[in-house]
Amino acid sequence: xxxxxxxxxxxxxxxxxxxxxxxxxxxxxxxxxxxxxxxxxxxxxxxxxxxxxxxxxxxxxxxxxxxxxxxxxxxxxxxxxxxxxxxxxxxxxxxxxxxxxxxxxxxxxxxxxxxxxxxxxxxxxxxxxxxxxxxxxxxxxxxxxxxxxxxxxxxxxxxxxxxxxxxxxxxxxxxxxxxxxxxxxxxxxxxxxxxxxxxxxxxxxxxxxxxxxxxxxxxxxxxxxxxxxxxxxxxxxxxxxxxxxxxxxxxxxxxxxxxxxxxx
Amino acid sequence: xxxxxxxxxxxxxxxxxxxxxxxxxxxxxxxxxxxxxxxxxxxxxxxxxxxxxxxxxxxxxxxxxxxxxxxxxxxxxxxxxxxxxxxxxxxxxxxxxxxxxxxxxxxxxxxxxxxxxxxxxxxxxxxxxxxxxxxxxxxxxxxxxxxxxxxxxxxxxxxxxxxxxxxxxxxxxxxxxxxxxxxxxxxxxxxxxxxxxxxxxxxxxxxxxxxxxxxxxxxxxxxxxxxxxxxxxxxxxxxxxxxxxxxxxxxxxxxxxxxxxxxxxxxxxxxxxxxxxxxxxxxxxxxxxxxxxxxxxxxxxxx
Numbered sequence: 131x132x133x134x135x136x137x138x139x140x141x142x143x144x145x146x147x148x149x150x151x152x153x154x155x156x157x158x159x160x161x162x163x164x165x166x167x168x169x170x171x172x173x174x175x176x177x178x179x180x181x182x183x184x185x186x187x188x189x190x191x192x193x194x195x196x197x198x199x200x201x202x203x204x205x206x207x208x209x210x211x212x213x214x215x216x217x218x219x220x221x222x223x224x225x226x227x228x229x230x231x232x233x234x235x236x237x238x239x240x241x242x243x244x245x246x247x248x249x250x251x252x253x254x255x256x257x258x259x260x261x262x263x264x265x266x267x268x269x270x271x272x273x274x275x276x277x278x279x280x281x282x283x284x285x286x287x288x289x290x291x292x293x294x295x296x297x298x299x300x301x302x303x304x305x306x307x308x309x310x311x312x313x314x315x316x317x318x319x320x321x322x323x324x325x326x327x328x329x330x331x332x333x334x335x336x337x338x339x340x341x342x343x344x345x346x347x348x349x350x351x352x353x354x355x356x357x358x359x360x361x362x363x364x365x366x367x368x369x370x371x372x373x374x375x376x377x378x379x380x381x382x383x384x385x386x387x388x389x390x391x392x393x394x
Numbered sequence: 395x396x397x398x399x400x401x402x403x404x405x406x407x408x409x410x411x412x413x414x415x416x417x418x419x420x421x422x423x424x425x426x427x428x429x430x431x432x433x434x435x436x437x438x439x440x441x442x443x444x445x446x447x448x449x450x451x452x453x454x455x456x457x458x459x460x461x462x463x464x465x466x467x468x469x470x471x472x473x474x475x476x477x478x479x480x481x482x483x484x485x486x487x488x489x490x491x492x493x494x495x496x497x498x499x500x501x502x503x504x505x506x507x508x509x510x511x512x513x514x515x516x517x518x519x520x521x522x523x524x525x526x527x528x529x530x531x532x533x534x535x536x537x538x539x540x541x542x543x544x545x546x547x548x549x550x551x552x553x554x555x556x557x558x559x560x561x562x563x564x565x566x567x568x569x570x571x572x573x574x575x576x577x578x579x580x581x582x583x584x585x586x587x588x589x590x591x592x593x594x595x596x597x598x599x600x601x602x603x604x605x606x607x608x609x610x611x612x613x614x615x616x617x618x619x620x621x622x623x624x625x626x627x628x629x630x631x632x633x634x635x636x637x638x639x640x641x642x643x644x645x646x647x648x649x650x651x652x653x654x655x656x657x658x659x660x661x662x663x664x665x666x667x668x669x670x671x672x673x674x675x676x677x678x679x680x681x682x683x684x685x686x687x688x689x690x691x692x693x694x695x696x697x
Contacts, residue, residue: 187597205600217594221616221691230612234602285602 133160133196134321135184135289140193142179153179155347157193159340161289164319168332170380171342172390177325178214180342181293184323185211197288207235210282212292216274218266218281225262228252228281235285252284253277256310272303276310283314292324296331305364308335316361329384333376334362341383344390351388354379472663480663488671497647499671506637506648507675509565513572514633518626521577525584525625526614535585546578550636554643564644568637575636576629580622587621588614623687630683634676 142154153176161167169177182188184195186205195202202209210231218227228249236245253259256276266274275295282290295311296304312335315322326332332339336356343351356376358367367373457474464473472480483490488500527534528542550571557570591614599613615622641650649668656664 185601187600205597206603207601209601211597211601213594213597215594217592217598219595219598219613219616221619231602234604234608 134163134165134198135161135323136196136199137180137184138194138196140180140183140195141191142176142183142188143191152347153345154183155349157350159350159353161321161323163321166315166322166324166335166337167340168324168326168336168338169340169342170326170329170332170384171348172344172384172388173327174390175342175345175348177342177348178293181211181291181323181325184289185209185291187211207231207285208288210285210287210290212275212278212282212290212295214294214297216266216271216278218274218277220266223263223265224253224258224269224277225249227266227277228284231281232284249284252280255283255314256280270303272299272307275299275307279311279314283318283320287320289321289323292322294325294327297327304331309364311335312360312362329377329380332380333358333373334364334367339376339380341380341388343388352383354383472666477663477666480661481667484664484667495647499649499652499668502647502649502652503671503675505646506641506650509568509641509648510572510630510633510637510679513569513637514576514630516569517573517576517580517629517633520573521580521625521629522584522615522622524577525581525622526588526610526618528581529585529588529618530614542578542581545574546582550575550632551639551643554640558644564646568640568644568646568648571636571640572633576633579628579632580625583621583625583628584618587618590621591617619691620687623683623691627680627683627687630679631676634672634679638672 137157137159140154140157141152143150143152145151157180159167169180171177179188183190184202186195186202186209189203197209218224219230222230229245232240232245232249232252236248240248250259250262253262256279258273258276258280261269261273266277269277275298279295292311296307299307308331311322314320315335324332324335333356339354339356340350341352341354342348354376358370358372358376461473461475463469464471465475478485484499488498488503490498491501524538528538529535553571553574554567557567557574558564561567561570595613595617599609604612637648638650638653641648642654645651649672653665653668656662656668
């Protein structure tokens with residue numbers, strides 16, 4: 131069986147003012163359909179760059195991103211992104227924000243009524259149907275991120291890319307949204323790649339955790355398979371030995387072997 | 395030491411006043427409501443008075459000083475009472491028609507406004523498009539920006555001879571002067587607005603694969619709208635400045651030519667009334683564009 135998504139020996143460097151900065155070095159990874167993979171690492175290790183490469187928002191310097199054996203080099207709705215700061219368009223209502231995506235992706239394939247139903251189905255999936263006529267400025271941060279997720283899901287993506295989706299949220303809202311995402315993943319069985327710097331979040335949500343070394347020229351340091359049965363319950367896991375072991379492994383990687391050396 | 399003690403004191407005493415207040419509030423509610431309404435009306439009136447009384451007082455004061463200063467016979471400028479006596483018909487009836495060249499100031503203002511509408515409308519459309527081009531493309535910026543920066547400093551009337559030569563007619567020349575005066579702030583502000591579109595919105599557009607038209611109408615224009623309207627507001631102000639000057643030279647029935655005509659026939663009172671008209675209309679235009687702007691850009695402020 132060939133891999134669903136394949137990152138094949140990817141290098142990425144930026145050239146600024148004649149100086150070349152190597153960000154990512156020789157990244158190889160395969161991800162199966164329906165898998166939930168987290169990418170974790172200290173800030174500045176290039177994990178967001180890696181997500182942008184998969185999204186096609188930035189171009190690889192060497193190597194290739196292959197989705198179902200076809201090279202990816204431009205952005206597209208089959209790799210929908212949930213952005214860190216929600217990126218909802220403030221002049222559109224919640225409904226219109228999702229509509230923008232649905233109209234673009236499904237024009238010609240769905241009738242107007244079908245598109246409306248699809249928008250509402252996705253808003254209901256993230257429990258935001260009640261706020262469809264509100265503007266982003268009128269809803270909370272967690273709600274905005276829910277709408278961001280609804281917009282991405284509404285594109286019916288092959289892969290959902292989440293760029294630190296809960297980073298800007300308070301702990302309680304974050305836990306609530308993590309549960310929602312787990313629920314959605316269980317129901318829709320879509321492939322998800324999530325950038326995070328939260329160890330608990332990575333262990334709770336992922337099938338595999340990709341741990342990045344520190345930049346420049348960051349590599350994949352280690353890949354940890356999280357062998358916990360689904361559905362996972364936050365409270366049950368607290369005392370689960372496998373959860374504790376996975377958590378410890380990630381923490382040891384991040385704080386023992388690849389401690390961030392602060393620039394003096 | 396004293397702080398924590400005070401704190402616990404507060405907490406324990408908190409429920410009791412609340413419990414006491416609750417029934418009293420329910421009883422007092424209907425009476426309070428009507429009382430509140432009349433209070434609100436009074437407050438509103440006070441608010442309006444606070445905003446209108448000072449300017450009215452100042453205007454009154456100016457009129458009084460003006461009257462005292464210029465009431466003597468042989469004064470260089472007419473006093474308010476003289477203006478009222480000589481130009482009462484102009485003030486009271488803006489829309490009279492006594493003949494092809496003898497019409498009310500309201501009608502003259504409307505003719506000028508028509509020219510402004512055409513010139514400014516063209517400037518708005520072309521300005522936003524050019525501004526979008528300059529804001530979006532580095533090469534367009536490099537090629538066009540220096541030219542814009544030079545041309546925008548040319549005074550409006552300096553364009554008039556050239557446009558008269560090009561169009562061979564007064565009316566399109568006046569419109570061209572309006573156009574060329576209003577377009578620069580629109581271009582420059584639009585370009586700044588486009589450059590300030592957050593990368594996030596561009597990423598959304600890229601993921602959705604919006605084409606150029608969709609990107610222009612769905613992301614660019616709404617995102618840059620506050621900047622665009624700043625440009626439009628400056629532009630409409632400049633148009634109104636330019637039209638009066640242009641009409642003085644091109645003739646016709648506009649308000650600008652009326653002033654020139656009045657000067658030639660030494661009707662100073664008419665000129666002063668016309669100045670008032672121009673000021674009031676310019677103010678109204680500015681407020682109109684500002685109001686449309688705040689209506690259109692409501693909700694645009696990112697959060």
